[in-house]
Amino acid sequence: MSAVTLTPRALYEEVAELLRQRIFSRELEPGGWIDELKLAEEYGISRTPLREALKVLAAEGLVTMKVRRGAYVTEVSEKDLSDVYHLLSLLESDAAGVVAERASAAELAELERLHAELEAAAKPGHVDREHFFAINERFHMRLLAIANNRWRDQMVADLRKVMKLNRHNSLLKAGRIGESLKEHRALMEAIKARDAAVAMQRMQQHFRNGLEAAN
Numbered sequence: 001m002s003a004v005t006l007t008p009r010a011l012y013e014e015v016a017e018l019l020r021q022r023i024f025s026r027e028l029e030p031g032g033w034i035d036e037l038k039l040a041e042e043y044g045i046s047r048t049p050l051r052e053a054l055k056v057l058a059a060e061g062l063v064t065m066k067v068r069r070g071a072y073v074t075e076v077s078e079k080d081l082s083d084v085y086h087l088l089s090l091l092e093s094d095a096a097g098v099v100a101e102r103a104s105a106a107e108l109a110e111l112e113r114l115h116a117e118l119e120a121a122a123k124p125g126h127v128d129r130e131h132f133f134a135i136n137e138r139f140h141m142r143l144l145a146i147a148n149n150r151w152r153d154q155m156v157a158d159l160r161k162v163m164k165l166n167r168h169n170s171l172l173k174a175g176r177i178g179e180s181l182k183e184h185r186a187l188m189e190a191i192k193a194r195d196a197a198v199a200m201q202r203m204q205q206h207f208r209n210g211l212e213a214a215n
Helices: 011-024 036-043 047-059 078-102 105-121 129-147 150-164 167-171 176-192 196-214
Strands: 063-066 070-073
Touching: 011 036, 011 047, 036 047, 047 063, 078 129, 078 150, 078 176, 078 196, 105 129, 105 176, 129 150, 129 176, 176 196
Parallel strands: none
Antiparallel strands: 063 070
16 A cells, blocks of 8 residues: 655654544444554654654544553543533533624624534435535634634634544434535524524524434
8 A cells, every 4th residue: 555645743743633534424434443653654754653643643633542451532421421512501502602602794704604504415306415515614714703712712613523532423314414504504594683692592402303313
């Protein structure tokens, strides 16, 4: 197998991102053992940067290190998922309230453009699940950026990585994308109306429904 060419940035960071994407895509499955020797050969690197990369992913909750057994892709329990959604609901609903109160007209227009992309990705008969979820994440992260609290952003980013471990389960529920889109419409209405309390409530409902679909 030919080695993958890596860019000059810190090698372990590059490897961590490659592994992260393989975990999110289910190429490395939850609960699966990570073959360090095979990956090191595939990437044309020593095991040292690979192990550093695995430490990064372990700190993010994506990988579990087991003594004398090596690294495994983390399996997310129902409690784990419930805890993650609960925290995301608190953090992102707070951000939605801030955006409803403080966002500029230009920032609201940005969110509306992203929402229009969501509508297009969920067009009946032409639903692209992966594209929908990519835009959905961009919408949520842009909303957080507008709310402008880097500590909240950091916590949400880490929690969303864990949420992605279970993302495909939520995609399997019939009608979930349509429901999610309706929830986004309701959220945008509240934000545009500058109603912080309702925006917060609708974001919380969005996460409650998302958790129900993921379980």
